[in-house]
Amino acid sequence: MLKDIASTLRPAFMMTALFALLLGLVYPLVLTGIGQALFPAQANGSLIRSGDRVIGSSLIGQAFTSDRYFHGRLSAAGKGYDPTASSGSNLGPASAALADRVRTDLATLRTSPDSPVPADLVTTSASGLDPHISPEAALFQAARVATARKLSLAEVAAQVAAHTQQPLFGVFGEPVINVLELNLALDSLPASGASSKR
């Protein structure tokens, strides 16, 4: 038995070393080379720049609080949209903490009893970094953004429509709006871009 075990040791150690080299170093490094050569924008995180300054990533949501901007979803990532701490709330279906949180947010968001608040605006995303909202959630905020930017509701709604991505082949995925990209588009509109608070 001891001899049997001893005979396993050389292959066990050598295979570990060889596979560590191949799968732990060569494989990811070769792919890093391929990615950086063929798809540098995506491989480095789909970053959005303004001049030489990084504003964010088109795939990572940001916290928005100003009335001039569309707001994303609630975030449980750190203090909100913190990519070093991606997380959902993990509150269960019968959680009192969840009920309290939603009740508070509804009181802030609801403008009239007849306009239901879209579910994605009062729920946290799974990652805490969700870059998207639903078209309903965008239209729900359109009047506020239009007032703050002194634009017509139609102009803002047109931007929302222009930034709505439809599902792939009509089946895969949901209609979504990238909040950061929509807000960047609003900032670049001639009437309001100059007065942006940056």
Added chain:
Amino acid sequence: MTTFAGWLLIFGFTALVALLAKPFGLWLHAVYEGRRTVLHPVLGPLEHGFYRLSGVDPQREQGWRAYALHLLAFQVVTALFTYAVLRLQGVLPLNPRALPGLGADGAFNTAIAFVTNTNWQWYSGEAALSNLSQMLGLTIHNFLSAATGIAVAFALFRGFARTETRTVGNFWADLVRVTLYILLPACILYAVFLIASGVPQTLASTVDAATLEGARQTIVVGPVASQEAIKMLGTNGGGFFNANSAHPFENPSALTNLVQMLSIFVLGAGLTWCFGKAVGNTRQGWAVLAAMLALFLAGASIAYWQEAVGGPVLHHLGVAGANMEGKEVRFGIAASALFAAVTTAASCGAVNAMHDSFTALGGLVPLFNIQLGEIVIGGVGSGIYGFLLFALLAVFIAGLMVGRTPEYVGKKIEAREVKLAVLAIAVLPLCILGFTAIAAVLPAGLAGPLNKGPHGFSEILYAFTSATGNNGSAFAGLSAGTPFYNGLLGAAMWLGRFFVIVPVLAIAGSLAAKKHTPASAGSFPTTGPLWIALLIGTILLVGGLTFLPSLALGPVADHVTGLAGTTY
């Protein structure tokens, strides 16, 4: 409300899996037999270099004991290697953020989690691990644990296919061939697709951004795509980031989401075809796949229906419709519920939505899927060998009913095989219910749950179910990064993996020694609808009888009290 598009996604996905079973089965079967493939001119020299340097003769066949011994020695050595990498993280390179090494209990838990194909993660990847730890410490296990699972399945196939021999193959040859000719080339193509779709692949660690409103945001990047590809294809499920496949950098779009779900299932589905081919009748493989897909569709449909209906707590507050807590907008309800069913039917454990925030019955589906043994397609290798244990049990029951010695694919199934199968299956309830019971009474265990009431119990039950089943998903509110949970969950993962693998290899050895028994008029046919129904019945009966009481205390109580408007 469920939608037509949602049902189309679920049924279309299932049809795609059935379509991919044969092409992937053919590929797997070529490697099972050790045939030359188109990849041999490139990778053949590498394969032989591995054998030469390791002193392995790939032609030398092993009996089941030697196969198991070499397999276990390899697992122990690779586990120690990763333990060392994680402990020494602070002094190793590729760590620009100067993250410290993990503690002893944490490194122990993580090393076992990745060796056993569980990939349970008590830590948050973006906060705790350097790029080197992710690549060298973890990515290698995503390959090797997957290849080990397929190797065990191959050994079992040989047990059925061979007659009157003592050997079941060579572990090293199976391990190297599966890794080099299947996993590595597939992952290279897959990772390039992921990078093109937006998954980062860089040695940088963080990017500082100044947001539109002027706040500072530290964006974590890294070699994500290379790990993501094998994480899915090898049914590992350990994410680069805490949020796993819900993180936009791991799973940026609806298209990547679809491909990720398919990639969890393709090798497992392919192995059913490979099994049929190996035992000389592909209809045997199709029967297995049909039983699996029927169970899968039932679970996915219930999860989708429940999540689309939504939970009573939010409904009472006037938030109508589906349950979006813990879900991403780009996936929506259908693709989130489907992903949850896929990842737990297989032993993957990647998540694109937070299972903890599912509705009570929507969250019961992933839990029950794991408790059934992750044999609905299942983990790569572990799914088919786990399923075949239930097939042995089913022919045994059928044999009792008609009073004949049971046979399955040309082998008489006798007391020894049935005892070993029951031994392997018994690990699930022993570890899941036993460890849950311990954690549910000790203060160190009760300190874990985030949620109160029945859902807190569900969090504990899910953790030990996930660990024993080698799944790795979680009701993630549980604070599991404590010595108590790290130790106990580590034990559950080890037992759940190797106390199944060793009996399976023993069955392989026992079957290989038997004569071939040709089917006669009195044989119970194991290809038709009657057989498929018997299989499903056996699986549900064992799983149901064993776990229903625990489910009643958790999700079912959660559901019933929720309907009455109770919150905790």
